[in-house]
Amino acid sequence: MMGTALLTAAMALPAVDFALAESAPEKTKVSFKYLNYSESQYTPGIHSSTSGGSDDNETHHHAVIVDLVSGASTTTTSGSGTGAVSSDRIKVNAYTVSALVPIEGKWSVGLNYTYDSVSGASPQYHTSALTTMRDQRNAGDISVTRYFSRSSLTFGGSYSTESDYLSRGASLMGSFSSEDRNTTWSFGASLSDDSITPQLAGIGNKSKSIVAGLVGVTKVLTKNDIAQFNIGYSHGTGYYSDPYKANDNRPDRRNSATALARWNHHFEDSDGTARLGYRFYSDTFGIKAHTLDAEYIQPVGSGFDLAPLLRLYTQNEAEFYIATNSPAETSPTPVPAGQAYSSEDQRLSAFGALTVGLKITKKVSEDLLFDVKYESYHQRSDWALSGKKDTGLAQFNVQSIQVGMTCLF
Amino acid sequence: MKRTTIRLLFGAPVFLLTAASIFGCSAATTVQPWEKQNLARPEMTFDYDPLDTRYTEHIYSSKEAASGGAGVGGGGCGCN
Amino acid sequence: MEVYRFGFRAMGGIGEVVIACPVRTKAKDAATLAIEEVGRIERSYSRYRSGSIVSRINLAAGGEWVECDDETLSLFGYADSLYESSGGLFDITSGILRQAWDFSEPAVPDRARLDELIGKIGWDRVGRRGKEVRLPEIGMELDFGGFAKEYAADRAAALLHAHEVGNGYVNLSGDIRVIGPKPDGSPWVIGIRDPRDRDKAIASIPLTSGALATSGDYERFFELDGRRYCHILNPRTGMPVDYWQTVSVISPLAVLAGSCSTIAMLMEGDGLQYLNDSGMPFLAKDSTGHLHRKD
Numbered sequence: 045m046m047g048t049a050l051l052t053a054a055m056a057l058p059a060v061d062f063a064l065a066e067s068a069p070e071k072t073k074v075s076f077k078y079l080n081y082s083e084s085q086y087t088p089g090i091h092s093s094t095s096g097g098s099d100d101n102e103t104h105h106h107a108v109i110v111d112l113v114s115g116a117s118t119t120t121t122s123g124s125g126t127g128a129v130s131s132d133r134i135k136v137n138a139y140t141v142s143a144l145v146p147i148e149g150k151w152s153v154g155l156n157y158t159y160d161s162v163s164g165a166s167p168q169y170h171t172s173a174l175t176t177m178r179d180q181r182n183a184g185d186i187s188v189t190r191y192f193s194r195s196s197l198t199f200g201g202s203y204s205t206e207s208d209y210l211s212r213g214a215s216l217m218g219s220f221s222s223e224d225r226n227t228t229w230s231f232g233a234s235l236s237d238d239s240i241t242p243q244l245a246g247i248g249n250k251s252k253s254i255v256a257g258l259v260g261v262t263k264v265l266t267k268n269d270i271a272q273f274n275i276g277y278s279h280g281t282g283y284y285s286d287p288y289k290a291n292d293n294r295p296d297r298r299n300s301a302t303a304l305a306r307w308n309h310h311f312e313d314s315d316g317t318a319r320l321g322y323r324f325y326s327d328t329f330g331i332k333a334h335t336l337d338a339e340y341i342q343p344v345g346s347g348f349d350l351a352p353l354l355r356l357y358t359q360n361e362a363e364f365y366i367a368t369n370s371p372a373e374t375s376p377t378p379v380p381a382g383q384a385y386s387s388e389d390q391r392l393s394a395f396g397a398l399t400v401g402l403k404i405t406k407k408v409s410e411d412l413l414f415d416v417k418y419e420s421y422h423q424r425s426d427w428a429l430s431g432k433k434d435t436g437l438a439q440f441n442v443q444s445i446q447v448g449m450t451c452l453f
Numbered sequence: 454m455k456r457t458t459i460r461l462l463f464g465a466p467v468f469l470l471t472a473a474s475i476f477g478c479s480a481a482t483t484v485q486p487w488e489k490q491n492l493a494r495p496e497m498t499f500d501y502d503p504l505d506t507r508y509t510e511h512i513y514s515s516k517e518a519a520s521g522g523a524g525v526g527g528g529g530c531g532c533n
Numbered sequence: 534m535e536v537y538r539f540g541f542r543a544m545g546g547i548g549e550v551v552i553a554c555p556v557r558t559k560a561k562d563a564a565t566l567a568i569e570e571v572g573r574i575e576r577s578y579s580r581y582r583s584g585s586i587v588s589r590i591n592l593a594a595g596g597e598w599v600e601c602d603d604e605t606l607s608l609f610g611y612a613d614s615l616y617e618s619s620g621g622l623f624d625i626t627s628g629i630l631r632q633a634w635d636f637s638e639p640a641v642p643d644r645a646r647l648d649e650l651i652g653k654i655g656w657d658r659v660g661r662r663g664k665e666v667r668l669p670e671i672g673m674e675l676d677f678g679g680f681a682k683e684y685a686a687d688r689a690a691a692l693l694h695a696h697e698v699g700n701g702y703v704n705l706s707g708d709i710r711v712i713g714p715k716p717d718g719s720p721w722v723i724g725i726r727d728p729r730d731r732d733k734a735i736a737s738i739p740l741t742s743g744a745l746a747t748s749g750d751y752e753r754f755f756e757l758d759g760r761r762y763c764h765i766l767n768p769r770t771g772m773p774v775d776y777w778q779t780v781s782v783i784s785p786l787a788v789l790a791g792s793c794s795t796i797a798m799l800m801e802g803d804g805l806q807y808l809n810d811s812g813m814p815f816l817a818k819d820s821t822g823h824l825h826r827k828d
Contacts, residue, residue: 053614325519
């Protein structure tokens with residue numbers, strides 16, 4: 045095409061093409077975000093064989109479990125034929141401040157600091173024996189990016205501490221664009237080194253290290269479509285067990301691979317944007333997981349954007365997951381003789397999950413943005429698309445609210 | 454490492470592989486620089502609201518077995 | 534943020550720098566730099582200024598090789614592309630035809646005079662070796678007038694951008710390079726005048742980035758026996774083009790928009806196909822008054 049040849053020639057003229065260059069950010073960006081997160085679990089009542097009339101025994105049976113809960117608020121509802129139990133689990137309040145500072149048009153420095161306080165109760169096995177816990181996490185990271193005419197390179201370092209956990213990480217990321225800037229190749233590599241000091245007698249200090257790599261390509265498909273495809277691999281060795289859970293003895297090696305496809309489409313008629321993503325995950329614990337993400341962002345005037353979102357997730361259980369032995373268990377399931385590894389962690393069971401949410405963004409000016417997001421997450425073993433459903437697990441739910449602000453200077 | 458990746462990704466749905474092959478040999482028409490005003494919108498980029506992504510990924514990685522996929526880096530924690 | 538406008542005269546016309554800045558003094562400093570850059574390009578690439586690189590090359594025609602700076606060499610590189618993509622119609626050695634065409638009085642030059650000048654046109658015959666250039670024949674002339682104005686608009690805009698101006702535009706006699714949208718994010722709306730009724734607009738074009746340039750038969754012309762003779766001259770016939778009244782092109786760079794509109798004017802009847810093939814948005818009005826556009 046003649047226009048393209050001329051464009052290439054015109055862009056070779058000295059310093060006329062600023063708008064097309066892979067430019068560093070122009071303004072300093074400072075963001076703040078608050079997260080309020082609260083978990084709960086819910087066991088639907090066990091239906092009595094006769095309809096109508098509450099079953100004292102069953103209610104009492106649940107009350108036994110309630111007695112095991114220390115510190116967490118639990119409500120027992122006695123309806124007709126049911127004795128449903130709902131318990132609060134972890135609550136998190138997190139605060140993050142973030143700054144992105146451009147330097148001389150060719151560099152940028154990113155800084156993030158997060159403080160979160162965690163409190164509530166966590167099960168010792170499956171969804172039972174909720175035990176109170178309280179912790180604080182301080183995490184910071186820094187990244188330095190150098191921008192070139194069609195590429196960029198980012199170095200990052202991160203640090204995170206909790207009372208019993210310390211994590212240090214380093215990463216390198218790069219991107220390269222084609223001459224027409226319609227294709228961008230990216231790569232990333234990271235290293236992390238974690239120290240674990242369980243606050244339990246008899247368990248010494250542990251460590252874990254993870255090496256991860258990622259390659260990806262982002263392509264402009266049309267003037268309203270952009271898509272990305274990433275393949276990632278992670279190799280971890282060290283202490284993967286959860287020292288606070290019963291019968292938790294996991295392999296000291298975990299490798300995982302991910303494939304991620306994302307697609308954003310802009311609708312010219314409505315001025316809205318759809319963001320779709322699918323991720324496949326597979327690891328050496330024997331878990332395969334599928335995640336589907338969809339979000340639609342619609343400007344509604346006066347600087348407001350409304351964005352409903354939906355997320356669907358499913359995973360099968362880890363090879364060494366040990367299921368509940370009864371719907372209302374009072375002790376962990378014994379590990380079968382001869383089984384080397386075991387875990388009764390709900391997170392390693394087979395389940396499906398659904399998230400629905402709504403985000404509202406208000407652009408006050410070009411330099412000031414506010415956002416609020418509400419999400420409701422529901423995890424149930426019944427919803428697993430593959431694997432062996434452990435029907436003895438309670439349903440797990442999360443409500444979260446984010447409030448954020450971004451300023452540009 | 455590469456072989457393990459391939460083995461672990463064995464069983465990934467066919468449409469993902471189809472997506473990958475679209476990237477390999479895309480016949481998409483070239484989008485010109487002056488046609489990119491919609492693509493330049495923040496919500497059309499893949500790092501729209503990084504703090505939101507940070508919280509969300511952190512929550513999911515602590516409550517589900519799967520994690521990662523979009524990038525590298527970020528700190529680990531004792532929550533999983 | 535306030536929007537400030539700075540007007541000036543340059544490149545044989547009226548220029549303006551319109552920029553949004555938090556403080557007026559900062560806007561003024563940035564605009565001064567941009568206006569100086571336009572002046573520098575005008576001085577460097579004017580045929581009329583003795584000592585300019587162009588006048589030195591033209592004076593040495595038929596004689597010595599002249600060494601050029603990098604900027605001039607890159608302009609030659611662009612001239613190569615213009616020559617190739619226009620099939621030789623956009624030729625930076627065709628300016629000498631103006632020796633025969635004087636638009637201050639309605640007279641068509643005689644054929645022999647035009648043929649003599651056409652013999653001295655030919656960018657493909659200009660000698661190039663390393664950083665040096667040589668016009669092979671006495672009387673030959675280089676003229677960057679075909680794209681210096683647009684190049685200056687691009688350079689001035691790039692300079693403003695480098696000085697942290699994110700919103701505004703540079704307008705040199707209707708050739709516009711946008712730096713960024715208005716402070717509230719909305720586009721600058723640019724009117725395109727009717728070539729036959731300069732008080733009327735035939736279109737208004739919103740731009741948040743990129744450039745808009747227009748070529749037309751209305752800048753310098755005379756009318757004789759019902760025919761309009763304009764300043765855009767075909768280097769093969771020596772005669773003015775007469776297919777289009779005006780051609781406006783939108784592109785990421787002013788220099789590209791200006792070149793495409795000029796090439797379309799020069800291609801006359803084939804110009805529409807050229808514009809369609811270029812893939813860029815355009816608005817053109819042919820001599821019958823019919824509008825052609827692509828958004």
